[in-house]
Amino acid sequence: IAYTYGMENIQEGDEIVISILEHHSNILPWQMIAKLKKATLKYMYINDEGIISDEEIQTKITPKTKIVSITQVSNVLGIATPLKAIIKKAHEVGAIAIVDGAQGAPHMATDVQDLDCDFYAFSGHKMLAPMGIGVLYGKKSILEQMPPFLRGGEMIETVSEQDATFAPLPEKFEAGTPNVSGAIALKAAIEYINQVGFSYIEQQEEKLMKIAMEELSKLPYITIYGSPDYKKHKGVLSFNIQDIHPHDVSSLVDYHGNIALRAGNHCAHPLLKYLNAQSTNRISFYFYNTKEDVYQFIEQIKKVRSYLGYDV
Numbered sequence: 360i361a362y363t364y365g366m367e368n369i370q371e372g373d374e375i376v377i378s379i380l381e382h383h384s385n386i387l388p389w390q391m392i393a394k395l396k397k398a399t400l401k402y403m404y405i406n407d408e409g410i411i412s413d414e415e416i417q418t419k420i421t422p423k424t425k426i427v428s429i430t431q432v433s434n435v436l437g438i439a440t441p442l443k444a445i446i447k448k449a450h451e452v453g454a455i456a457i458v459d460g461a462q463g464a465p466h467m468a469t470d471v472q473d474l475d476c477d478f479y480a481f482s483g484h485k486m487l488a489p490m491g492i493g494v495l496y497g498k499k500s501i502l503e504q505m506p507p508f509l510r511g512g513e514m515i516e517t518v519s520e521q522d523a524t525f526a527p528l529p530e531k532f533e534a535g536t537p538n539v540s541g542a543i544a545l546k547a548a549i550e551y552i553n554q555v556g557f558s559y560i561e562q563q564e565e566k567l568m569k570i571a572m573e574e575l576s577k578l579p580y581i582t583i584y585g586s587p588d589y590k591k592h593k594g595v596l597s598f599n600i601q602d603i604h605p606h607d608v609s610s611l612v613d614y615h616g617n618i619a620l621r622a623g624n625h626c627a628h629p630l631l632k633y634l635n636a637q638s639t640n641r642i643s644f645y646f647y648n649t650k651e652d653v654y655q656f657i658e659q660i661k662k663v664r665s666y667l668g669y670d671v
C-alpha cells in the first residue's frame with residue numbers, strides 16, 4: 360500500500376510508455392508500478408541511427424496510455440529524442456509526459472514551458488554540482504493535486520495525535536532536513552554554466568565530437584553506435600573495438616594515456632541487448648575538454664589492439 364499510495368491514476372490495463380533508450384532509473388520504477396497495478400509497460404524502439412520514428416510515437420502512445428516517460432538524450436548513444444512530438448502525442452491522449460533530463464540539462468538549453476512537459480528531472484552531479492542533489496520540475500496544477508509521498512518534518516501544516524494537514528508547495532514534497540549544502544552548490548553550478556552559456560557548450564561539444572567521429576571512422580576495426588552524423592551525438596558516443604572487451608580498452612587508455620573512458624552497459628541493459636552489444640566504450644565530453652584531449656584519446660585508441668598483440 361505504501362508503494363501504491365498516490366498512484367491512483369494508474370489502473371489495471373492502463374499503459375505506461377517509455378523508450379528502449381532509457382537508463383535503468385527510468386525503467387525500474389515503471390516496472391514496479393506496472394507490476395503493482397497490473398498495467399502494461401510499453402517501449403518505443405529506435406531505428407538503426409538511434410532515432411525514435413514518428414510512427415513509433417503515433418502507434419505506441421494510445422488512449423490507454425496514462426504516462427509517457429522519456430529521456431531527453433540517451434546516456435549511451437548521445438542521441439536526443441523527439442521530445443516535442445512525444446509530449447504532444449502524450450497530451451493528445453490525456454497522458455502525463457515526464458522527461459529524464461539527466462543527459463540533456465547539462466548539454467543543451469532547455470525550456471520546460473516550451474517543451475510543455477509535465478515533469479522534468481535532472482541530476483546535479485552531471486553538471487558540475489556534487490552528488491546527492493538534483494531537480495524535479497513539475498507543473499503546479501498537477502503537483503497541487505498530488506498527495507505527499509514522503510512523511511516527516513517540514514512538510515506539514517498541522518499535526519494532531521491521529522491526523523495531519525500538509526504544507527503548500529514545495530514543502531509538501533520535501534519531508535525531512537534538506538540537502539542544503541547540495542542546493543547551494545547546485546545553484547553555483549547552474550550560475551556558472553549559464554555564465555559559460557549553452558551556445559558555447561553546444562558548439563564546443565559539437566567541435567570535439569566532429570573530430571572524434573571523423574578520426575574513429577578512419578579505423579576499420581571500430582563500430583560506432585547510433586547515427587553516423589556527429590551533430591546527432593550530444594557530447595556522448597558509444598563505440599567498440601573489434602575483438603577487444605571495453606573493460607580492456609578502458610584500462611589500457613587509462614594506464615597509457617590517463618584517459619577516463621567509461622566501459623560497460625551504462626545502466627541500460629535493455630538498450631544494449633537491443634543493440635546486440637554486451638557492452639560498449641563510451642566517451643563523453645563537456646565544455647572544458649579540448650581538441651588536444653580528443654587527439655590524445657585517438658592516439659591511445661589506435662594503439663589498443665597492438666597493446667594486446669594484434670597486428671592492428
Ligand SMILES: Cc1ncc(COP(=O)(O)O)c(C=O)c1O
Pocket residue numbers: 382384385430432433434459461462482483493626
Ligand atoms: C539518462 C540518465 N538518467 C538517469 C540517470 C541517473 O541519475 P542519478 O544517478 O542521479 O539517479 C543517469 C545517470 O546516472 C542518466 O544518464
